[in-house]
Amino acid sequence: MTFGSGGRPHLGISFRTDDLGDAERARLSAMLGIAEEVGISRIAIGDSQWSHFDAVIVATLMAEQTERAMVGISPTNPVTREPSVMASVLAGLDSLSKGRACLVMASGDTAAYNAGLKPGRRAVIEDYVRCMRDLIRTGHASYQGREQVVRWSQWSYRPEAMIYILAEGPRMLRLAGRIGDGVVIGAGLLPETIEDALERVEAGAKESGRTLDDLDIWWTARPSLERTVDEAIEVAKGSISSAGNHSMRFGFEGKNVPPELAPQLERFVASYDTTQHQFAHGDNVRRMEESGLTEYFYERYGVVGDPPAFAARLRELQSRGIDKVWFAWGAGKLHHLELLRDEVLPAL
Structure with a gap:
């Protein structure tokens, strides 16, 4: 198969x-x-x-x-x-x-x-x-x-x-x-x-x-x-946070971003640390969660x-x-x- x-x-x-x-x-x-x-x-x-x-x-x-x-x-x-x-x-x-x-x-x-x-x-x-x-x-x-x-x-x-x-x-x-x-x-x-x-x-x-x-x-x-x-969600956090940064780092125009999420996304991308890229428990994941972006990133x-x-x-x-x-x-x-x-x- x-x-x-x-x-x-x-x-x-x-x-x-x-x-x-x-x-x-x-x-x-x-x-x-x-x-x-x-x-x-x-x-x-x-x-x-x-x-x-x-x-x-x-x-x-x-x-x-x-x-x-x-x-x-x-x-x-x-x-x-x-x-x-x-x-x-x-x-x-x-x-x-x-x-x-x-x-x-x-x-x-x-x-x-x-x-x-x-x-x-x-x-x-x-x-x-x-x-x-x-x-x-x-x-x-x-x-x-x-x-x-x-x-x-x-x-x-x-x-x-x-x-x-x-x-x-x-x-x-x-x-x-x-x-x-x-x-x-x-x-x-x-x-x-x-x-x-x-x-x-x-x-x-x-x-x-x-x-x-x-x-x-x-x-x-x-x-x-x-x-x-639950384990899958936990394991994915580093990768999911990096996806959000990677696709939004050059701006949101033409990217179908909900207007209510734009301020949080802007702060998240501005503070993203590339030396912690895809780290499962680093600052990038913490900022994603604190910004309320986790569910949106997982779905997108x-x-x-x-x-x-x-x-x-x-x-x-x-x-x-x-x-x-x-x-x-x-x-x-x-x-x-x-x-x-x-x-x-x-x-x-």
């Missing part, structure tokens, strides 16, 4: 590994085995030198230990790696995986801020993506006015590799529709945010002579799957609960038109995928 068949949602997962010792590699191997077993079709590692080891190493292990799922890095950014470097990574993964590599490009969050840098602007992201594509296809490109040349393009497994854009705000959603092979929408899972996001992606797609049907559209969600609902960004509640939430999202959910699982554990396989999937 697999995802994406019989009306079940397609699922993807992005997570991190906290070390690369024998036990961690064994855990990673077991998780990849379950992911392939149940038909999870996108498997990726986040790219943040702040929180975990190098994403390229882990993505290589993923490519070697899977056979069907697309594998790659989700998300990366245009700030901490040169496009020629990332193009080489993407082409290498594509060769290793025999055409299964993918990359999700975002503006940059903790990877940028905790290196004393600023996230990449939309124009930079567009230039970066174009540069990577040209390098993979021809070996020649330009980036920010600088010539880029590589010699490995002649050995690329494919002349194209799948590049998604992770988009939250209205202008990024439009950009994603215009330049992405696919879009990972992070605007939220509420009915009003879903409708608005699709309209903006569609507008961007039209600018490049395409329709929504030409794009591989996914929705990112913050998951927490535990034996009890989360898939949280015990197995029955988790399955019910996925069915609810399907009723809203979401049939491709890409989980940003953070430090995912083996028992999460075991619960997904043994108790959530049979209920769908």
Whole structure:
């Protein structure tokens, strides 16, 4: 029994590994085995030198230990790696995986801020993506006015590799529709945010002579799957608080924020501490709770609960038109995928 068949949602997962010792590699191997077993079709590692080891190493292990799922890095950014470097990574993964590599490009969050840098602007992201594509296809490109040349393009497994854009705000959603092979929408899972996001992606797609049907559209969600609902809610607090900050840090315009929550959101984002990003019991979680934003963030960004509640939430999202959910699982554990396989999937 697999995802994406019989009306079940397609699922993807992005997570991190906290070390690369024998036990961690064994855990990673077991998780990849379950992911392939149940038909999870996108498997990726986040790219943040702040929180975990190098994403390229882990993505290589993923490519070697899977056979069907697309594998790659989700998300990366245009700030901490040169496009020629990332193009080489993407082409290498594509060769290793025999055409299964993918990359999700975002503006940059903790990877940028905790290196004393600023996230990449939309124009930079567009230039970066174009540069990577040209390098993979021809070996020649330009980036920010600088010539880029590589010699490995002649050995690329494919002349194209799948590049998604992770988009939250209205202008990024439009950009994603215009330049992405696919879009990972992070605007939220509420009915009003879903409708608005699709309209903006569609507008961007039209600018490049395409329709929504030409794009591989996914929705990112913050998951927490535990034996009890209370435990799942507690475990998710760090991730949920980070989702609220990430999607609102550049302002609320065009983001379907209830007016009565705007003052609390503004204070929360202004005081967000990136050095405590996704900490389950840090100051960011405390401020989220004190601001009365917890329930709103869970409903807008989360898939949280015990197995029955988790399955019910996925069915609810399907009723809203979401049939491709890409989980940003953070430090995912083996028992999460075991619960997904043994108790959530049979209920769908």
